[in-house]
Amino acid sequence: MNDVLNAIIVDDEKLARLYLAELVAEFPEVRVVATCHDGFEAVKAITEHRPDLVFLDIQMPRLDGFEVLELVDRSALAVVFVTAFDQYALKAFDAHAVDYLLKPFSRDRLAAALAKVRRNFSGGLPGVDLMRRTLRPDEKYLGRIVVRDGAAVTIIPCGEVTSLCAEDDYVNIRSGGGSVLKHQTLASLEQSLDPERFVRIHRSAIINIEKLERIELLERDHYEAVLLDGQRLRISRAGHQRLRELLG
Amino acid sequence: MERTWLNRNLIPYYLGWIPMAVMVAMLLLNRGNGPAFAIVVSLLFCLPMAAVGAGARFMCRALPLKRQRMGIVLASVLASGVLFSGLWNGLFMLVLRVTRLRTTDQIDAMALELFLLGVAAFIFTLLYHYLVEAAEQVRRARHNEDQALVLAGEARLRALRAQVNPHFLFNSLNSVAALIGAEPAAAREMVVRLATFFRATIAAGRQESIPLAEELALLRNYLEIEKVRFDERLVVEEQVDPALLPLAWPPLLLQPLAENAVKYGVSSSSGPVRIVLTGALEPEYAVLSIHNNFDPAGLPPPGTGTGLAATRERFERFFGEGATMTVDAEAGGFRVTLRVQREKLG
Numbered sequence: 001m002n003d004v005l006n007a008i009i010v011d012d013e014k015l016a017r018l019y020l021a022e023l024v025a026e027f028p029e030v031r032v033v034a035t036c037h038d039g040f041e042a043v044k045a046i047t048e049h050r051p052d053l054v055f056l057d058i059q060m061p062r063l064d065g066f067e068v069l070e071l072v073d074r075s076a077l078a079v080v081f082v083t084a085f086d087q088y089a090l091k092a093f094d095a096h097a098v099d100y101l102l103k104p105f106s107r108d109r110l111a112a113a114l115a116k117v118r119r120n121f122s123g124g125l126p127g128v129d130l131m132r133r134t135l136r137p138d139e140k141y142l143g144r145i146v147v148r149d150g151a152a153v154t155i156i157p158c159g160e161v162t163s164l165c166a167e168d169d170y171v172n173i174r175s176g177g178g179s180v181l182k183h184q185t186l187a188s189l190e191q192s193l194d195p196e197r198f199v200r201i202h203r204s205a206i207i208n209i210e211k212l213e214r215i216e217l218l219e220r221d222h223y224e225a226v227l228l229d230g231q232r233l234r235i236s237r238a239g240h241q242r243l244r245e246l247l248g
Numbered sequence: 249m250e251r252t253w254l255n256r257n258l259i260p261y262y263l264g265w266i267p268m269a270v271m272v273a274m275l276l277l278n279r280g281n282g283p284a285f286a287i288v289v290s291l292l293f294c295l296p297m298a299a300v301g302a303g304a305r306f307m308c309r310a311l312p313l314k315r316q317r318m319g320i321v322l323a324s325v326l327a328s329g330v331l332f333s334g335l336w337n338g339l340f341m342l343v344l345r346v347t348r349l350r351t352t353d354q355i356d357a358m359a360l361e362l363f364l365l366g367v368a369a370f371i372f373t374l375l376y377h378y379l380v381e382a383a384e385q386v387r388r389a390r391h392n393e394d395q396a397l398v399l400a401g402e403a404r405l406r407a408l409r410a411q412v413n414p415h416f417l418f419n420s421l422n423s424v425a426a427l428i429g430a431e432p433a434a435a436r437e438m439v440v441r442l443a444t445f446f447r448a449t450i451a452a453g454r455q456e457s458i459p460l461a462e463e464l465a466l467l468r469n470y471l472e473i474e475k476v477r478f479d480e481r482l483v484v485e486e487q488v489d490p491a492l493l494p495l496a497w498p499p500l501l502l503q504p505l506a507e508n509a510v511k512y513g514v515s516s517s518s519g520p521v522r523i524v525l526t527g528a529l530e531p532e533y534a535v536l537s538i539h540n541n542f543d544p545a546g547l548p549p550p551g552t553g554t555g556l557a558a559t560r561e562r563f564e565r566f567f568g569e570g571a572t573m574t575v576d577a578e579a580g581g582f583r584v585t586l587r588v589q590r591e592k593l594g
Binding site: 012013014015016018019022037038059060061062084085102103104 | 518
């Protein structure tokens with residue numbers, strides 16, 4: 001990390017961006033390289049500028065703060081969440097490069113956040129799943145999956161997903177709109193999916209049971225799932241057990 | 249589940265039979281019977297009759313006391329009394345005759361008096377049941393009334409709690425903090441608007457109703473605050489027939505709907521959000537509606553369903569049967585329509 005922190009401000013409210021920029025201007029060691037008014041802009045700006053720090057509003061149109069973090073390279077990024085109201089503070093991540101500001105915040109509070117970010121920079125960011133669960137314990141499962149390919153961001157509502165298959169370090173997500181690759185392990189993605197709807201039928205495959213057309217018995221103890229889009233996936237013995245439990 | 253013959257409510261009823269039993273015993277004594285005979289026969293006469301009478305409550309329920317049917321009820325009570333006492337005494341006399349405990353003459357001498365006593369007892373029994381039923385009805389009515397009051401109070405409180413949305417409060421304060429540096433005059437205006445909003449919120453807890461004109465002024469004030477937050481993204485249009493303005497309205501009922509509209513619109517896209525408020529007079533209804541556009545691909549804002557339900561409950565409770573609130577999510581738009589019976593306009 002250099003002596004100067006390159007920072008990006010992300011907030012959908014103009015006055016909130018203005019206020020933050022005004023306060024940050026008092027700290028010569030921070031340089032604002034971009035301000036963004038929604039999540040898409042933020043993903044683009046973070047990818048382009050590779051800032052040290054992002055001031056991130058959580059509740060934003062189109063892409064929320066967590067989704068933005070999911071889609072960018074977080075390896076050298078510190079985050080200060082800027083939010084109006086969250087009972088669930090990020091105290092759990094005291095040793096990490098993450099802090100939060102509650103709107104409206106004072107200059108002193110901003111100074112403390114910057115100091116903390118500098119101090120813990122090497123701690124890196126906690127996992128996005130963990131941050132989401134800590135700040136939004138009521139939202140247990142993902143409503144949609146976001147994928148970035150270069151500068152293009154795709155949003156897939158979970159209801160439209162037919163299957164998710166592990167492919168090396170990626171997950172191949174099939175939906176009505178075709179298939180996309182997401183850089184994440186299947187196991188970590190599985191944790192954020194609604195278990196009433198998604199079932200792991202095989203070590204490397206999860207299906208949406210609403211998209212299951214039928215189960216075929218090919219030979220003794222060898223089952224295959226046939227999905228509504230025609231895809232055929234092998235079902236393991238344990239997977240068959242889980243499917244039967246879910247389907248009743 | 250209450251039991252028909254043995255429950256606590258029937259204790260006074262059974263106690264009421266004691267004087268009856270005493271009367272029957274005295275009657276038998278007067279007719280020259282021994283005390284043992286009088287007591288045994290009196291018990292044999294009264295106990296089964298009391299038991300049958302306890303079941304007569306069903307007759308009271310089937311024939312409730314109503315002004316227009318009083319004649320029928322009285323005739324039925326009398327007829328059933330005669331029938332009941334006749335059957336019962338007939339059986340009783342038959343037993344006495346068959347067992348030859350008393351001579352025919354002695355039995356005949358008792359018959360009329362016992363019969364009349366039986367009719368009277370049965371009528372008193374029915375009267376007792378009617379009284380119990382009436383008391384029960386009053387109690388139930390009071391209970392329902394209390395419950396309605398409690399529910400109305402709860403609905404109002406819930407509506408108020410929902411109104412003080414922390415996101416709204418803190419984001420607005422943040423806007424003020426921003427404006428103080430850049431545009432002090434605008435900051436001052438914003439503070440006044442916020443004060444107006446919170447004053448109205450507090451007052452809404454005490455006022456039963458306000459004229460729709462005032463409600464719309466509060467709504468405009470609220471939307472002006474949101475406009476400062478969301479800048480040129482928020483466009484508000486209002487077309488309300490002035491004939492609607494005097495309508496007595498539950499205070500701040502529209503505010504959560506407007507807040508939903510803002511939240512839906514603003515959270516689903518970063519483009520402009522148009523909120524259209526219309527009010528019109530139809531032949532039978534005064535109709536208000538709030539419409540906002542939204543991007544169906546966008547993020548649904550968290551927690552709007554319960555707010556809508558609370559508003560619906562409050563609206564229907566205030567205007568009573570016939571007033572309806574409908575919610576339509578059409579392609580690219582969301583509309584809440586409130587219909588109030590035209591006669592409520594007075």
